[in-house]
Amino acid sequence: MAHLDAVVVGAGFSGLYMMHLLRQRGLSALGIEAGHDVGGTWYWNRYPGARCDSESLSYSYSFVPEIDFDWHWPERYSEQPEILGYIGHVATRLDLRRSFVFGTRVTTATYDEARDLWTVGTDRGDRLTARFLVMATGCLSIPNRPAIDGIERFRGESLHTGLWPHDGVDFTGRRVAVIGTGSTAIQSVPRIAGQARELFVFQRTANHCVPAQNHPMDPEAERAYKARYGELREQARHSFAGDVVPELYITIMDLSDQELERELDRTWAQGGFYTQYPYIDLFTDRAANERVAAYSRARIRERVNDPGTAALLSARDHPFGTKRLCADTFYFEAFNEDHVRLVDLRATPIRAIDESGIATSERHYEVDAIVYATGFDAMTGALTTVDIRGREGARLRDVWAGGPVNFIGLAVAGFPNLFTVTGPGSPSVLCNMVSAIEQHVEWIDRCLDWMGARGATCIEATAEAQAAWVDEVNTAAHATLFPEANSWYMGANIPGKARVFLPYVDGLKTYRDRCDAVAGDGYAGFVVS
Numbered sequence: 001m002a003h004l005d006a007v008v009v010g011a012g013f014s015g016l017y018m019m020h021l022l023r024q025r026g027l028s029a030l031g032i033e034a035g036h037d038v039g040g041t042w043y044w045n046r047y048p049g050a051r052c053d054s055e056s057l058s059y060s061y062s063f064v065p066e067i068d069f070d071w072h073w074p075e076r077y078s079e080q081p082e083i084l085g086y087i088g089h090v091a092t093r094l095d096l097r098r099s100f101v102f103g104t105r106v107t108t109a110t111y112d113e114a115r116d117l118w119t120v121g122t123d124r125g126d127r128l129t130a131r132f133l134v135m136a137t138g139c140l141s142i143p144n145r146p147a148i149d150g151i152e153r154f155r156g157e158s159l160h161t162g163l164w165p166h167d168g169v170d171f172t173g174r175r176v177a178v179i180g181t182g183s184t185a186i187q188s189v190p191r192i193a194g195q196a197r198e199l200f201v202f203q204r205t206a207n208h209c210v211p212a213q214n215h216p217m218d219p220e221a222e223r224a225y226k227a228r229y230g231e232l233r234e235q236a237r238h239s240f241a242g243d244v245v246p247e248l249y250i251t252i253m254d255l256s257d258q259e260l261e262r263e264l265d266r267t268w269a270q271g272g273f274y275t276q277y278p279y280i281d282l283f284t285d286r287a288a289n290e291r292v293a294a295y296s297r298a299r300i301r302e303r304v305n306d307p308g309t310a311a312l313l314s315a316r317d318h319p320f321g322t323k324r325l326c327a328d329t330f331y332f333e334a335f336n337e338d339h340v341r342l343v344d345l346r347a348t349p350i351r352a353i354d355e356s357g358i359a360t361s362e363r364h365y366e367v368d369a370i371v372y373a374t375g376f377d378a379m380t381g382a383l384t385t386v387d388i389r390g391r392e393g394a395r396l397r398d399v400w401a402g403g404p405v406n407f408i409g410l411a412v413a414g415f416p417n418l419f420t421v422t423g424p425g426s427p428s429v430l431c432n433m434v435s436a437i438e439q440h441v442e443w444i445d446r447c448l449d450w451m452g453a454r455g456a457t458c459i460e461a462t463a464e465a466q467a468a469w470v471d472e473v474n475t476a477a478h479a480t481l482f483p484e485a486n487s488w489y490m491g492a493n494i495p496g497k498a499r500v501f502l503p504y505v506d507g508l509k510t511y512r513d514r515c516d517a518v519a520g521d522g523y524a525g526f527v528v529s
Ligand code: FAD
Pocket: 009, 010, 011, 012, 013, 014, 015, 032, 033, 034, 035, 039, 040, 041, 042, 043, 045, 050, 051, 052, 053, 054, 059, 104, 105, 106, 107, 136, 137, 138, 139, 140, 141, 184, 382, 386, 421, 422, 431, 432, 433, 434, 437
């Protein structure tokens, strides 16, 4: 059985950077990745239209600026192949692949109290021991397959957007069903509509959506960004959203209707997340939020010809932005095409899937392919699907049955030397995630350095610090409108999952300061031995 200083699980943005720092520190480390290459999210999500909605220029590592200077992103928001190409290039330049085994899934991780070691087991029968275990397993990496009666009987092609075939799918001339209307469906529907003979989009909940306003990269913007690279990256690291975006400065309720309309016309024209960043009361005041939602519905009415369809596509059951905001390019216009039809599952729920298609309470839809754009068991799924056992054999899955508990999103009491990159209770998915990842990985790296300098071999969050942190995360969330939505942020998309707000809502800057204070205070909240 191989013995290492550290095992890193996952080879996305998180795992690759963690491996790089561990190697620089001279530690022996092995990475284990279920996919057959690096990339994580961008390795798996190859559905048509897949792209980021963070600005390309800042959705990359800041720790290798020399790569960024040479790199050219062709569009404001990069498509999946571009991002995967970038991650692969970083892995090649830093020679990271040699430290990973691919096509291997970690299935068990057991802490041995007597030896202060983790034993990691895989689906290929490997057994490894390591002092430290870093779960860089992603927030959106466990696809959610809905439990629909008869799903396995379908004889056509079944596809999950998060497990898309590597050689692509040609929908030309085919009848296609898309189930789901989150970010993924909103990106893929216009592309699939461009090929399919008939497209049925099955919507359970209309999502709030803003125009992406994607465009080819402006050479002047790229030049200006690179000219101020260090300064802008530093600003992003210490910002609320992990990105160079306007800080909060406008109170919606202070504006007249006309002023607000002018203001929203401006941010709608900028597109993407500019539509939410500047507003102080957007996520705290129901009335302010509803004014933005009403504006957004009016824009949908302008884009969708049939008023009934426009009404169905307009989100009404949760405040604007409290489910992950979607960014669209020709999504709404797709419903103006004769061969694209919206199926309202609130009025006509799915009863079953059979050999030839989908039966709702109203009719049977015969299709050749079903695309499940049904999302992920977010934030906790990749951790709870592994059988992780800490002190006295306690299973993480059981400890988290009522919702995840940890200290600063990084460590769980009773699970020494286990680190979770972008774990629940950290800002992660509410930020530019690469910024959030870099902050976590660098914090872990500094912690290992500090331990090494003291000859310490074990670090464990205390139950008291953990309880206080969980309380802080919940209190912050409940001061906002976010808990009102049945979102994956709340665990609400997975039947039986505890209803708890998962990310830390007060932004990367505040969070970073809190983490730095813990470290600066000799890892207060941890027992180190
Ligand atoms: P991942 O990229 O998810 O990598 C985790 C890896 O761990 C995966 O490769 C997985 O196979 C592996 N793994 C998990 N469990 C195991 C196991 N038990 N054994 C072995 N391997 C395992 N974020 C943004 O900030 N901006 C965006 O614009 C943006 N766009 C997105 C678009 C899509 C379609 C999706 C799905 C997500 C998007 N995200 C975006 C979030 C995105 O997940 C992160 O930005 C980032 O890529 C996460 O990197 P990661 O390394 O932490 O996790």
